[in-house]
Amino acid sequence: LVEAGHDVALVVTRPDKRRSRRGTTEPSPVKAVALELGLPVSHSLDDLLAVDAELGVVVAYGRIIPERVLAHLPMVNLHFSLLPRWRGAAPVEWAILEGDAETGVCLMAVEAGLDTGPVYACESTVVGEDETADELRQRLVVVGCRLLEVHLAEGRAGLPRPRDQVGMPSYAEKIEPAQRQLHWEEPALRLRRVVRLGRSWTTFRGQRLGVLSAAGADADGSSPPPGTLVGDVAVAGGGSRLRLLVVQPEGRRAMAASDWLHGVRPSAGERLGQ
Structure with missing residues (x-):
């Protein structure tokens, strides 16, 4: 988003946690990059209530966005599946586990429900026969960045008309x-x-x-x-x-x-x- 010329008012990500055997706390990769870019960072969604922004962008945040926040700041989400298939926390893993021949990324509106919002755009890709979840996820990140670059070029006003999700939904619960x-x-x-x-x-x-x-x-x-x-x-x-x-x-x-x-x-x- 920064490279595309967008002004990022605030980055919200998970709190620092222990990520090494040394027991020291470390920031999330998102926070580390945001700090390198000189962007303000918060761990609280409520801090968005004080932000005067046009649009929020959610990528793999892993939590439901409260309605009070959505009422203040409309949001779009990059979801790593072809909705409504694999709504939920682990769409990449379930696409592999169930042998899906293709998956993709959808740019969707964020609602109070779990990945239920209307879709602005989707792009599909073939799942490689031996592709791991990490490899597939990295490819989907590239696809998702392309979707954001194309459809947010003119900000919220440039988004295409959203369409409701069609078909029977399936759910991708966290893999234990x-x-x-x-x-x-x-x-x-x-x-x-x-x-x-x-x-x-x-x-x-x-x-x-x-x-x-x-x-x-x-x-x-x-x-x-x-x-x-x-x-x-x-x-x-x-x-x-x-x-x-x-x-x-x-x-x-x-x-x-x-x-x-x-x-x-x-x-x-x-x-x-x-």
Whole structure:
């Protein structure tokens, strides 16, 4: 927005929090950039009530904007899905988890409801077969910036006529850690999607094992129990296979799965998830 020549009256972002093992508090990335640009920063939405601005722009704020604030300052929101599909907190993750072929970004009006406002413009993009949530999110940020640049060039008055969302809505609730656990009775395709979310995990010999990268693998015709390790390949549901590429043992750094296997030397029939 600054590069496009807009005057930013106030930046509202989350409070500083602990972001490192040293225990020191650090600002959010949004706050850090705002301070570098010399912009005023607040952690309270109520401070917007004292701002004389034309329009508010919301991006991944993660909280409902109170009606008293919206009554004072109209707002638009960049939402990372093709609404009304995946309203809510984790649209990128759910698009991957459910195998959506495409997703996108919508520029929408902010209302009191959860992502229910009319839409000014949307731009779609294909979801890559092996694209992670972080990779997809970074691409959507670029798409969203382009939407803002085009449709806010003349400020609020230049916004296109909004249209109501059409279709059956679906909801993208926050992904909890338990939903990132790999259940080996599920098909490998589903497990690959969970891995693409980031921070997926299983267990081995009673300890947590992060699975940071994985790929599909051809079945060999045998049918050992789900979770059984055959080299760097784990047996999944329906006889499918998942090849481990990068893992992170509990309390250790990330490493190639081949290096981890060389160290733990699984015995015949040993299984993940135990």
